[in-house]
Amino acid sequence: MRLGPSLAALTVTAAQGGYALGLILLVPLGDLVERRRLAVSLYAATAVFLLVPATAANGTVLLVGTALTGLTAVGAQVVVPIAVTLAAPGERGRVVGTVMTGLLLGALLARTAFGVLSALGGWRTVYWVNAALMALVAVLLRVFLPRLGGDGARLSYPGLLRSTVAMLRYEPLLRWRAGIAALSMASFNVLWTALTFLLVRSPYGWSESAIGLFALVGAAGALTASVAGRPADRGHVQMVTGGTCGSALTSVVWTHGGWTSVCVLGAACSAGTIALWTLERIIVARAAGRPPRLTAHQREEPARAAAPGRASGVRPGR
Incomplete structure (x- = not known):
């Protein structure tokens, strides 16, 4: 099965679109259900779904x-808050x-591993190996993670999703x-x-394994994440603050403009x-330089507090 550049880029978009839905629909479940069970379930489901592209006979099944796979690959985003909860x-x-x-x-x-595995056993090998690794991670999480219960068990799932939207509405930051x-x-x-489209064509003509090795260039930037967390612990979070649409637009722009x-x-x-x-x-x-904006109720509260009998809880005239 051969894929053109547009369909190849579309697979990236499909993965990230599924990932975005997983962030919206599945990650909030950490407030409802026991988090270790959620993380293990997501990793196990990812291992199962990876078998679909591994055996895909056409582009539709692959997509x-x-x-x-992208939908359930958000298990890592469940593990991150677990790490925060367990840390001092x-x-x-x-x-x-x-x-x-x-x-x-x-x-x-993963791009480096993809290149090596593709060169050794074909592109389907990547999915088979990845499925085995996800299954292994699910087992390790089940064994080593402590149980952490969700603290929003009284919420329904629709109510949980509405609260997520409400946070986005009422929190400008x-x-x-x-x-x-x-x-x-x-x-x-x-x-x-x-980058893959560029390196595979003339005048470069790189192999899949060579293109995978190119990802090592970006490893240095990833290593800064652990360093960046330390100023955040000291209150300097702004010093270290720096989609799906990116990969989708890339396929269009590449086709028309190179x-x-x-x-x-x-x-x-x-x-x-x-x-x-x-x-x-x-x-x-x-x-930060402006006084807080008070509602009419908040502005009237000091006057009511100063009214006779307010402090003692006795209404005037009684």
Whole structure:
């Protein structure tokens, strides 16, 4: 089964689209159910879904299997809050940095492993090996993770999803950080999605294993995540703050404009990330210099508190 550049990029988009749905629909379940069981279930499901692309006979099955795999691959995002819960308050930044270093290194070095495995046994070998590794991780989590119960058991699942949307609505900082993260991930995917297309064609003509080794260049950046967590523990989180749409746009831009247009797209995503971060810092700084805005009820509260009989709980005239 051979895939053209557009369909190949679409598989990346399918994986990340499924991953995005998993973040929205599955990760919040950590507030409802026991978290070790959730993490183990997600890793086990990922191992099963990886068998679908491993045995795919056509591009449609490959896309469906990739999307399902992405949906349950959010198990790592359940493990991160578990690590935060188990860490001491003064060490949480370092612990999260260490865990994120593992995640980023895995994302980058997976390309190296993909190249080596593809060269040795074909592209399906990647999925078979990955399925075995996910099953192994599920077993290790089941053995070594302590039980951690969700603290929102009184919520229904629809209510949980509504509360997630409400957080995005009422927390401006969360919206800013979501935008920054989306653009950062888009710029990351623009590079790594198009890079394979560039290196496989003339004048480079690299093999799959050689292209995989190119991912080692990005490993140095991933290692900084563990270092970045330490200033966060000391209250300097802004010093270390830096999608799916990235890989989807890459396939379109590559087809119509080539590598130069891809570079422009990546630069635009990176510039957007910097612009959003700068605007967020300006707005937060201005808000810190203003007195808090009080509602009418809050403005009337001091007057009611000073009324006769309020302190003793006795109403006037009685």
